[in-house]
Amino acid sequence: MKGKPVIPPVHLTATYKFECSDDLIDVVQHHSGYIYSRWHNPSVVTVEKALAQMEGYDKALGFGSGMAAITTALMAHIQSGSRVVATPEIYGATFEFLNDVLPQYNVETVFVNCWKTEQLLAEIDRGLAVLYLETPTNPLLRVADVKPLARAAHQKGAVVMLDSTFASPVNQHPIDLDVDIVLHSATKYIGGHHDITAGFACCNQPHYDRLWTYRKILGGIMDPMTAFLALRGIQTLDLRIQRHNENAMRIATFLSQHPKIESVNYPGLPSHPDHNIARRQLTGFGGMLSFEVSADFDRTKLFMDRLAVIKLATSLGGVTSLANQPITNTHVALSPENRAKAGISESLVRLSVGVEDVDSLIQDLEQALGGV
Numbered sequence: 332m333k334g335k336p337v338i339p340p341v342h343l344t345a346t347y348k349f350e351c352s353d354d355l356i357d358v359v360q361h362h363s364g365y366i367y368s369r370w371h372n373p374s375v376v377t378v379e380k381a382l383a384q385m386e387g388y389d390k391a392l393g394f395g396s397g398m399a400a401i402t403t404a405l406m407a408h409i410q411s412g413s414r415v416v417a418t419p420e421i422y423g424a425t426f427e428f429l430n431d432v433l434p435q436y437n438v439e440t441v442f443v444n445c446w447k448t449e450q451l452l453a454e455i456d457r458g459l460a461v462l463y464l465e466t467p468t469n470p471l472l473r474v475a476d477v478k479p480l481a482r483a484a485h486q487k488g489a490v491v492m493l494d495s496t497f498a499s500p501v502n503q504h505p506i507d508l509d510v511d512i513v514l515h516s517a518t519k520y521i522g523g524h525h526d527i528t529a530g531f532a533c534c535n536q537p538h539y540d541r542l543w544t545y546r547k548i549l550g551g552i553m554d555p556m557t558a559f560l561a562l563r564g565i566q567t568l569d570l571r572i573q574r575h576n577e578n579a580m581r582i583a584t585f586l587s588q589h590p591k592i593e594s595v596n597y598p599g600l601p602s603h604p605d606h607n608i609a610r611r612q613l614t615g616f617g618g619m620l621s622f623e624v625s626a627d628f629d630r631t632k633l634f635m636d637r638l639a640v641i642k643l644a645t646s647l648g649g650v651t652s653l654a655n656q657p658i659t660n661t662h663v664a665l666s667p668e669n670r671a672k673a674g675i676s677e678s679l680v681r682l683s684v685g686v687e688d689v690d691s692l693i694q695d696l697e698q699a700l701g702g703v
């Protein structure tokens with residue numbers, strides 16, 4: 332038949348057939364083809380190649396969720412007695428894994444705030460197996476200065492991991508910051524449409540084999556349909572991120588001038604404490620921001636309930652704008668003391684700015700604030 336599909340097919344197969352035993356043996360021994368979809372799947376390999384190219388690493392590995400990518404990468408690089416240095420401003424489940432799960436396997440994590448570079452360097456100097464960072468952070472959009480930390484960790488022989496979900500592969504290039512393994516929740520910007528749960532780890536060859544083996548053993552590989560949707564997301568990622576960046580900048584500026592807004596956290600604003608690092612480290616300031624309403628918890632809740640175009644929902648990074656109050660969901664597990672330490676007040680709102688017409692979003696915020 333003449334003519335071939337423009338769009339790659341979805342390979343919904345768990346297993347693969349061979350013409351002869353020698354071929355099967357060759358694939359098992361040398362990974363020269365496919366044998367079982369927990370190992371490799373052509374749809375997953377296609378999206379992995381696309382993401383690796385975008386991030387500038389040799390390889391990418393697809394996972395069934397961001398957490399599958401994160402936990403597999405960590406498991407592959409620690410052993411009993413290992414020490415991890417991390418920042419507490421990381422995704423809640425990642426914090427739980429480091430703080431609650433890994434100590435049961437004799438792996439200790441030291442947490443230092445991401446803006447305390449000197450203190451982080453001192454902890455790195457004490458020795459570590461893994462430096463684990465996430466930047467920009469949730470929900471205050473702090474930006475850690477990655478390069479000096481990564482260099483110090485390498486001098487100690489450690490592996491440097493960075494969760495770059497908030498920036499997406501478009502706004503931040505961890506390979507230029509000396510990061511060994513970059514992690515993404517592809518549920519967010521890479522998927523981009525709130526319809527997949529997925530993750531990626533990108534790295535160069537020395538880390539790839541170990542990560543691949545752990546993914547095979549732990550079983551967290553991405554499924555083929557998700558790989559297809561993630562590939563579709565990647566094709567518009569650059570376009571979408573440009574729009575997220577522009578919309579968020581407009582909204583951050585609008586909110587920072589609004590009398591009913593106490594403060595705005597957006598790295599693109601000169602008032603942000605890490606604005607200078609962000610200008611150096613990011614190529615775009617992103618679609619995420621947070622702000623404090625000049626109101627108590629109940630009146631902030633009223634503001635949330637009045638939003639009409641912006642949806643009240645957790646998650647982020649998709650075409651639709653989503654807002655939530657961190658203390659009611661993402662940070663509900665924190666004690667009031669720890670919340671105060673983390674700078675998360677009861678009037679804080681996190682906004683994932685979508686790609687809608689920005690004027691309709693600003694009007695929505697204006698009318699919702701009018702009722703507070």
Ligand SMILES: Cc1ncc(COP(=O)(O)O)c(C=O)c1O
Nearest residue numbers: 396397398422494496516518529
């Ligand atoms: C920064 C960050 N990393 C990791 C994750 C976990 O990703 P997933 O929900 O795809 O497992 C999330 C989820 O919200 C996140 O925001």
